[in-house]
Amino acid sequence: QITLKESGPTLVKPTQTLTLTCTFSGFSLTTTGVGVAWIRQPPGKALEWLALIYWDDTKRYSPSLKTRLTITKDTSKSQVVLTMTNMDPVDRATYYCARQGYGDYHFDYWGQGTLVTVSS
Amino acid sequence: DIQMTQSPSALSASLGDSVTITCRASQSISTWLAWYQQKPGKAPKLLIYKASSLQSGVPSRFSGSGSGTEFTLTISSLQPDDFATYYCQQYNSYPTWTFGQGTKVEIK
Numbered sequence: 001q002i003t004l005k006e007s008g009p010t011l012v013k014p015t016q017t018l019t020l021t022c023t024f025s026g027f028s029l030t031t032t033g034v035g036v037a038w039i040r041q042p043p044g045k046a047l048e049w050l051a052l053i054y055w056d057d058t059k060r061y062s063p064s065l066k067t068r069l070t071i072t073k074d075t076s077k078s079q080v081v082l083t084m085t086n087m088d089p090v091d092r093a094t095y096y097c098a099r100q101g102y103g104d105y106h107f108d109y110w111g112q113g114t115l116v117t118v119s120s
Numbered sequence: 121d122i123q124m125t126q127s128p129s130a131l132s133a134s135l136g137d138s139v140t141i142t143c144r145a146s147q148s149i150s151t152w153l154a155w156y157q158q159k160p161g162k163a164p165k166l167l168i169y170k171a172s173s174l175q176s177g178v179p180s181r182f183s184g185s186g187s188g189t190e191f192t193l194t195i196s197s198l199q200p201d202d203f204a205t206y207y208c209q210q211y212n213s214y215p216t217w218t219f220g221q222g223t224k225v226e227i228k
């Protein structure tokens with residue numbers, strides 16, 4: 001059974017750095033072709049892809065947010081970490097992590113999401 | 121960047137109706153398109169991938185078609201569990217993934 005779960009702060013202050021952790025089970029990020037992505041959704045709005053990391057440590061970032069994002073993995077802990085710098089109130093959103101399977105480009109398993117609010 | 125445009129943004133339908141949602145890409149994406157269903161407060165759920173492949177466990181009343189720039193998601197006989205928001209997602213534009221703006225399916 002594949003599961004993913006996001007964790008991190010629910011509230012951050014403007015200009016602070018957000019660190020979110022995705023802890024997963026049921027698959028390995030050492031398996032060829034597998035990736036884990038971060039996707040966010042502001043309240044009442046559409047989904048926005050942020051970043052993705054592959055089994056071989058290849059990383060992809062949204063061009064519009066690239067300068068603020070870092071994605072890393074810890075395969076021994078089955079975790080993927082996303083950091084986003086210089087948080088702003090417009091970054092208030094539910095942040096999801098999701099798996100991309102071997103040879104695929106869609107996201108077949110998702111975490112439940114975590115709502116992050118940016119406020120002083 | 122490739123833009124994905126869904127239409128309509130919302131629709132009202134009755135139980136048993138057949139509904140079709142369209143997703144248009146600003147340039148050709150071959151068949152690199154997926155459809156997701158999202159209910160309030162829940163994560164998206166994968167329905168269709170590679171434009172027309174049904175994800176395991178998804179009811180057969182869901183179907184997808186299209187290639188190039190125009191794609192459709194059809195629900196053949198709307199059930200109570202189908203009232204939700206639907207998103208398309210493309211991958212043909214390295215190195216990014218893009219979602220449509222969503223289509224909300226409501227009860228008439």
